Amino acid sequence: MMVLAGAGSGKTRVLTRRLAYLILSGAASPETILAVTFTNKAAREMRERVLELLGLDAPSGVAHRFWIGTFHGMGARMLRQQGKYLGYDPDFTILDTADQERLAKRICDESSFDHKYWTPKRLINHISRWKDDGITPDRLDEVNEREFLNPGDKTRVHSFYQSYQESLMRANAMDFGDLLLNCLELWRRHPDLLAHWQHRFGHLLVDEYQDTNAVQYRWAAQLADLHKNLCVVGDDDQSIYSWRGARLDNILHFKDDFPDVTVIRLEQNYRSTGNILRAASELIKHNQGRMEKSLWTEDDDGRKIDLFTAESSEDEARFVASEIGALCPLGDFSRAAVLVRASRQTRAIEEGLMRQGIPYQVVGGLRFMDRAEIRDALAYLRLVHSARDDVAFERVVNVPKRGVGQVAMAKIRAVAMQESVPLLEATRRLVAAGGISGKAKTALKDFVMLIDEARQICQLESPAMALAHLLDRSGYVASLDGHEKRDEKMDNLAELRGVLVRSESLTMFLEETALVTDMHESGEPSPNRVVISTLHAAKGLEFPYVFLVGMEEETLPHSLAVNEGAEGLEEERRLAYVGITRARERLYLTHARKRWMYSEPTFPMPSRFLRELPAEVLEDRGPKFSVKFGASGSIGLPSGGSRPFGGGGGSPRFRLR
DNA sequence: TGCCTACGCCTTTTT
DNA sequence: GGCGTAGGCA
Numbered sequence: 001m002m003v004l005a006g007a008g009s010g011k012t013r014v015l016t017r018r019l020a021y022l023i024l025s026g027a028a029s030p031e032t033i034l035a036v037t038f039t040n041k042a043a044r045e046m047r048e049r050v051l052e053l054l055g056l057d058a059p060s061g062v063a064h065r066f067w068i069g070t071f072h073g074m075g076a077r078m079l080r081q082q083g084k085y086l087g088y089d090p091d092f093t094i095l096d097t098a099d100q101e102r103l104a105k106r107i108c109d110e111s112s113f114d115h116k117y118w119t120p121k122r123l124i125n126h127i128s129r130w131k132d133d134g135i136t137p138d139r140l141d142e143v144n145e146r147e148f149l150n151p152g153d154k155t156r157v158h159s160f161y162q163s164y165q166e167s168l169m170r171a172n173a174m175d176f177g178d179l180l181l182n183c184l185e186l187w188r189r190h191p192d193l194l195a196h197w198q199h200r201f202g203h204l205l206v207d208e209y210q211d212t213n214a215v216q217y218r219w220a221a222q223l224a225d226l227h228k229n230l231c232v233v234g235d236d237d238q239s240i241y242s243w244r245g246a247r248l249d250n251i252l253h254f255k256d257d258f259p260d261v262t263v264i265r266l267e268q269n270y271r272s273t274g275n276i277l278r279a280a281s282e283l284i285k286h287n288q289g290r291m292e293k294s295l296w297t298e299d300d301d302g303r304k305i306d307l308f309t310a311e312s313s314e315d316e317a318r319f320v321a322s323e324i325g326a327l328c329p330l331g332d333f334s335r336a337a338v339l340v341r342a343s344r345q346t347r348a349i350e351e352g353l354m355r356q357g358i359p360y361q362v363v364g365g366l367r368f369m370d371r372a373e374i375r376d377a378l379a380y381l382r383l384v385h386s387a388r389d390d391v392a393f394e395r396v397v398n399v400p401k402r403g404v405g406q407v408a409m410a411k412i413r414a415v416a417m418q419e420s421v422p423l424l425e426a427t428r429r430l431v432a433a434g435g436i437s438g439k440a441k442t443a444l445k446d447f448v449m450l451i452d453e454a455r456q457i458c459q460l461e462s463p464a465m466a467l468a469h470l471l472d473r474s475g476y477v478a479s480l481d482g483h484e485k486r487d488e489k490m491d492n493l494a495e496l497r498g499v500l501v502r503s504e505s506l507t508m509f510l511e512e513t514a515l516v517t518d519m520h521e522s523g524e525p526s527p528n529r530v531v532i533s534t535l536h537a538a539k540g541l542e543f544p545y546v547f548l549v550g551m552e553e554e555t556l557p558h559s560l561a562v563n564e565g566a567e568g569l570e571e572e573r574r575l576a577y578v579g580i581t582r583a584r585e586r587l588y589l590t591h592a593r594k595r596w597m598y599s600e601p602t603f604p605m606p607s608r609f610l611r612e613l614p615a616e617v618l619e620d621r622g623p624k625f626s627v628k629f630g631a632s633g634s635i636g637l638p639s640g641g642s643r644p645f646g647g648g649g650g651s652p653r654f655r656l657r
Numbered sequence: 658t659g660c661c662t663a664c665g666c667c668t669t670t671t672t
Numbered sequence: 673g674g675c676g677t678a679g680g681c682a
Contacts, residue, residue, distance in 0.1 A: 038672065072672055097671085176672060243670065342669050344673095405658050439658085515672080536670045558669050575670080598667075599673050661681085667674090 001262045002209070002254050003233040006295045007280065007581035008271030008542065011233050015207055016046055018231065020053035028203050030065040034223065035205040036074055040516050042207060042540065043069045067201070071216050073515050075179035079186070082193055086186055091507060093173045093382055093389050094514035098375065100124045100175050103391055107163050110413075113156060117149055123160055130161075131177025132213040132245025134184070137161040171390040171422070180215045187222060198226035209234030209254075213245035221257070230258070236291050237284050240536060240575050242567070248289065269295045271542055273302025275617040276587050280580040282614045287570045303586055304619035307610070310592040317352025319590065320547050324358055324530055327545050327586065333359055337531040337543040339579045341556040346532050349549065353530060361529040363537050369513060373480075373489040374496055378513055380470045381463070383424065384454045385506050390416075393423040400479035402443040411436055412444075424451065450474055463506040464497055535575045538582055546583035548576070551591040552604035576609045589618075 005011035019035060022028040037043045047068045067074060080090050095103070104120035107113070126147070135142060140158050148154040168174060174182060187194035204224045206212065209232035212220070224230035236251050255261055269277055277297050284290070306323075310316035324336045338349050338360075346362055353360045368374060376399055382392035398404040415435070416426035430436055431445050450473055458466035471477050471493065480486045503509035531543065535556075550556060557572035580587060591606050 040672085070672065179672095240670075241672095244672075344668060401659075403658065407658085534670065555669095560669060572669095596673085659682090662679090664676105664678085666676090 001231045001264065002251075002258075003231070003264045003266065004251075004291060004293060005233055005235055005266040006269060006293055007235065007238060007578070008269040009266035009295070010270060011235070011266065012042075012046065012049070012207070012540075014266070015205055015231075015233055016049040016053060019046075019050045019205065022203055023054060031067070032200060032202040033066060033205070034074065034201040034203070035066070035068045035207070036071050036220065037068075037207040038070060038211055040070060040073070043073070046207070070515065071212075071219070072176055072179045075183050075219070076511065076515065078197070079174070079179065079182055082186060082190075083182065085190055085193065086182055087169065088174070088182075089172050089386075089388070091172070091386050093171070093386055093392070093510070094179065095168070095173050095175045095391060096369070096514065097124070097128075098370065099173075099391050099395075100128075102395065103167055104160075104164065106394065107160060107167060111160070111163065113160055115153070115156070118153060118157060118160075123157065123164075126157075127161055127164065128175070128177055129245055131175075131181055132215060134181065134215045134218065136181065136185075137165055167390070170388075172386060172388045173391060177215070180219050183219055184215065184222070194222060195226075197223055202227050203229045204231065206230070206232040207234075210236050210239035210248065210251045211241045211244075211246045212250050214247055214250075215245075217247065217250045228258075235293075237287070237293065237574055238539060238578050240539065240571060240578060242571055252289070252291065265293060267293060267295055269297045269299075271584055272297065272581060273299050273585060275301045275304055276580060276583050279305055279587070279613045279617050280577055283573060283580065283609060283612050284577045286612050287573055288566075289570060301617075305613070305617055306586070306588040306621050307618050308588060308590040308621040309606075310590055312594045313348040313592050313596065314352065316549055316590050316592045317348045318355070320349060320549060320588070321352045321356040321358055323547070323588065324353070324545070325356055331528055333528050333530045335543060336545040336547070337533060337538065337541070337582065338547045338549060339533055339535050339538050339582065341535055341550055341558060341575070343534050345550050345555070349532055353532075359529045360532050363531060363533045368492070368495075369516075371489075371492055373492055376476065377467065377471065377493055377496055378510070380451075380454070380474070381467060381500075381506065382510060383451055384458055384466060384470070385510055387424045387451075388422040390423045396474075397423075397427075397444075397447060400475050402447070402475070403439040404443050404447075405440075408436060408440040408444065424448065447474075458506060462501075463503070463509065464501045466506075467497060467500060535579050539578055542582050542584055544584045545586045545588075546579070547588040547590065548579045549590045550595075551576075551589050551607040551610055552595070553607055554602075554604055555595075556607050556609065573609060573612075576607075589613075 003011070003014055005014065015035070019033065022033060023030060035043075035046060037046060047066060050066070050068070067077075069077070076094065079086075079088065079092070083090065083092060101120055101124050104124045108120050108123075130136075130140070130143065137158060140154070140161060143154075145151070145154065148157060168178070201223055204220060206220055211234070220230065232251075232254065234251055236248060239246060239248050239251070242248065255263065272280070274297055277295055277299075281295055308316070308319055310319055320338055324333065328335055340346055340349070350360060350362065369378075376396060379392040379395040382389045383396065386392075394409075397409070412423055412426050412430055415421075415430050416423050419426065419429065421429070427444050428448050431441060431448065436444065450470065453473070454466040454470045457469050477490075480489055483489065499513070500506075500509050503512065531541075533541070553559075556576055557569055561568035561572045589610065591604070591610070593603060595602050595604055
């Protein structure tokens, strides 16, 4: 079954009701159901709502019998059990992007792969994308030659990809892509293992189906191949993750792949006013590659959509802040949200809100797990947990600085290579054999001892005690003294410790922290704060008042996306659509005439998407002399501004229709 | 080995 | 406007 659910049509409700119904009607028991989502938050919500419908508490034990989670979480769960058939230990580590890049850099350094375009970062980027498409090193020749710039690069990239995979294997580690790709590989080699899961899961549900990539699609389709009970829910108009490998084809071609599918359309919107819905519908009609869907509402037209032209980004932020002040006189600021295209736009908004004393909360800003001190602490714990985790070893062997530099590292690696042992073990042998001297020797000896001690403490006492020991005895805590952000860092570490204490085991803790990137906000949203969010992070949320700021060419649509051609542009339009449909009662669209970009002033054109909205639902909110852009009398700017998309011809003009 | 400085590159969106 | 890195120097 495919449920095409328009924005605000009750998609999540459908999924949770279906789940609850399957169980209450006796058609299925919890352990035979597999439900996958994209975010941990969505998974958590689904679980809670289902349990609620079933009239059960979370501790009832039933919660554990459900397999509700993210694609990556489910993949990890299966591979913990069966990864051994591919040569992985059950306690394999999961690398995130930062880990991947470090590893990539090391491989580049070692193989003197120094390339202008193919930087470690880009290599990882491309490899991740290839993995989304199911392209393993041996299938790299399927990739279009153009992607490699120079013909010779392909060979070098190919050998890098191979080394990268080998390093992962050696460190008993998987990156995000591997969590699913390895499932497919496992099932290919051992069909009986696939059969086991196929048998078990009588019902599969996939949320946000429009965001699945090729591998996720194959993963789900294979699991469902026995019982053919696959239910997907999605909205092609809200597909905004193609850059992460999402295939809109998966939804557009679902009928071809599953000929006897039942398609259900949910077109009644229970969220927004008539005007907001009309604006969204008109906008999205400009896209070609979509399934016809027409949303309707029983709600009134409501207020018109406020369109505001700001002189500058500061002006825009000031306007947003003062409107929010007026809309939320009682201080119930959580009713309002400011949505941006790119996270760097948040700063100007933050400053504007701060100036007027309006509390706010940035979602998806700098992530808790990405903070240096958190990553250091986690790397220490990972090394304690798995002596094979070379990535973790490299991260902390010289943190805090203890005099282990390139020379010492090279020696360690040589031993590791020669004797086929992990870096930690290699260090142990190197020190014992006296192959190193001076400062580095003492430092490495102490380091190995520290890890050993921590491992003991972890077993005899608790992981939290081990963490304390690691941070203290390594000198890490002391090294923060005098640091400008010392207190903040200590607070973060304390918070991490709190999570560790609440975890069942170190293993579970590391699993959570590897896959949950938003644990900082995993609690309830802070009360009475304006939410500032990227459009991507805002999907699935709704607010009475929404400000969609930076409605300008180069920003929305983003310049990079426009360069990708028609498909890129359509995805930008879907982003705008997602933003608009977050609003329940009031929607503001703002753009600025002048914006600073890398300390250079730019004069962006208003977004083409503004022109695609029906004029009758818009209300211009001044300043009064700017009702028509480019009209004479507007303050001293050349009409048309700096025209980012070039062309020397007549100045492009923007008018409200 | 580590500190300092200058420079370059960047900035889409994230499980 | 901010960060990471390369390169020079102690």
